[in-house]
Amino acid sequence: MQLDLFLLSLVGVATVIANGLLLRWGLGRLYSHTKHLVVDETERSFKSLLIFMPAKHFYIAAAVAAAAIALLVLILTQQLAWAFVSGAIFLACLPLVRTMLVNRRLALIHQQLPDGMRLLVGGLQAGLSLLPALTISAEQLPRPLASEFHVLIQRQRAGDSLAQALALFYQRAPSQFVEFFVFALITSHRHGGQQGAMLARMADALQQQHYARERMLSLSAQARLQGKIMMLLPVLLFMAINVVQPSSTELLLYTQAGQLLLLVAFTMLVLGFLITRRILGSFNHDFR
Numbered sequence: 001m002q003l004d005l006f007l008l009s010l011v012g013v014a015t016v017i018a019n020g021l022l023l024r025w026g027l028g029r030l031y032s033h034t035k036h037l038v039v040d041e042t043e044r045s046f047k048s049l050l051i052f053m054p055a056k057h058f059y060i061a062a063a064v065a066a067a068a069i070a071l072l073v074l075i076l077t078q079q080l081a082w083a084f085v086s087g088a089i090f091l092a093c094l095p096l097v098r099t100m101l102v103n104r105r106l107a108l109i110h111q112q113l114p115d116g117m118r119l120l121v122g123g124l125q126a127g128l129s130l131l132p133a134l135t136i137s138a139e140q141l142p143r144p145l146a147s148e149f150h151v152l153i154q155r156q157r158a159g160d161s162l163a164q165a166l167a168l169f170y171q172r173a174p175s176q177f178v179e180f181f182v183f184a185l186i187t188s189h190r191h192g193g194q195q196g197a198m199l200a201r202m203a204d205a206l207q208q209q210h211y212a213r214e215r216m217l218s219l220s221a222q223a224r225l226q227g228k229i230m231m232l233l234p235v236l237l238f239m240a241i242n243v244v245q246p247s248s249t250e251l252l253l254y255t256q257a258g259q260l261l262l263l264v265a266f267t268m269l270v271l272g273f274l275i276t277r278r279i280l281g282s283f284n285h286d287f288r
Contacts, residue, residue, distance in 0.1 A: 062091060062094060065090065066087040066088075066090045066091050067087065069086050069087055069090050070083040070084065070086055070087035071083070073086040073087075105144050105173075106173055106175055108143075108144055108145070109144055109145050109148070109173050109175075109177070109178065110175065110177045110210055110213075111210065112141060112142065112144075112145040113145060113177050113178070113181055113203075113206055114203045114204075114206045114207040114210065115141065115203075116137055116141050116145050116149065117181065117184075117199050117200075117202060117203035117206070118200065118203050119133075119136070119137035119140055119141065120133050120134065120137050120196075120199055121196045121199045121200045121203065123136050123137060124196040124199070125196045130162070130185075130189060131153065131156060134149050134152060134153055135149075135153055137149060138150050138153065148169055148172070148173070151165075151168075151169070152165045152166070152169060155168065162185065162186065162189050163186050166182040166185060166186060167182070169182065170182050177206055177209070177210075180202055180205075180206060181202070181206075184198055184199055184202045185199075223276075224276075227272075227273065227276035227277075230272070231269055231272070231273045234265065234269060235269075
């Protein structure tokens with residue numbers, strides 16, 4: 001009887017150890033896979049901005065900055081909760097800042113690309129080959145397109161083909177405008193013949209498309225502003241009423257029915273904001 005209990009206990013301990021090792025292995029694999037995904041995505045985002053920095057250094061800098069902000073808020077407010085909240089808000093805003101910078105850079109490339117193609121056309125019609133024409137164009141263009149042209153020149157001088165260098169350019173700036181530019185350069189370079197005329201026609205087409213996109217964005221500016229106002233107005237109005245006359249909001253804040261109404265109202269606001277963003281996001285994607 002004692003032997004059976006001992007064997008049963010031994011089997012139970014072995015099962016627990018095996019499950020623990022299996023769980024540790026699975027969590028380790030999941031952590032390693034997630035870590036690689038996050039690191040690769042971070043470094044890819046930096047490369048799209050022509051910032052070549054290891055993701056580890058960025059995480060250390062972000063953690064130090066968040067800690068400094070939290071410490072400053074703690075000194076000013078003497079409240080630990082607000083310090084943690086401020087640090088968390090700073091870290092949460094980093095992806096939004098990255099998206100804003102990438103979109104702004106892409107918009108500048110769209111705006112500068114027709115002029116860059118016309119400069120290339122001028123160099124090619126003057127008898128220069130593609131690489132010297134790119135060099136002269138890069139010296140006369142503003143950033144960020146000038147930086148991209150310099151990267152193209154350096155990649156070709158390092159031994160990459162034109163197709164490889166342009167493919168990396170498209171990875172850093174994935175848009176229809178850049179795709180047209182890459183296609184025009186690769187096609188004219190491979191098959192030859194009237195390279196300047198082809199680029200000139202492409203520059204005119206991109207310029208007209210850019211004008212059409214800016215026109216449609218200006219026409220939809222009022223709708224986008226109204227969407228933001230309609231999202232913020234109820235929240236600001238509720239906060240103002242709560243400050244001026246707190247008794248008017250007590251039923252909403254301190255009763256179960258009022259809290260349920262607030263939850264429903266907040267959910268509807270978020271859904272309306274997301275629907276507006278989806279409509280305008282689809283519109284912007286169609287004109288990219």
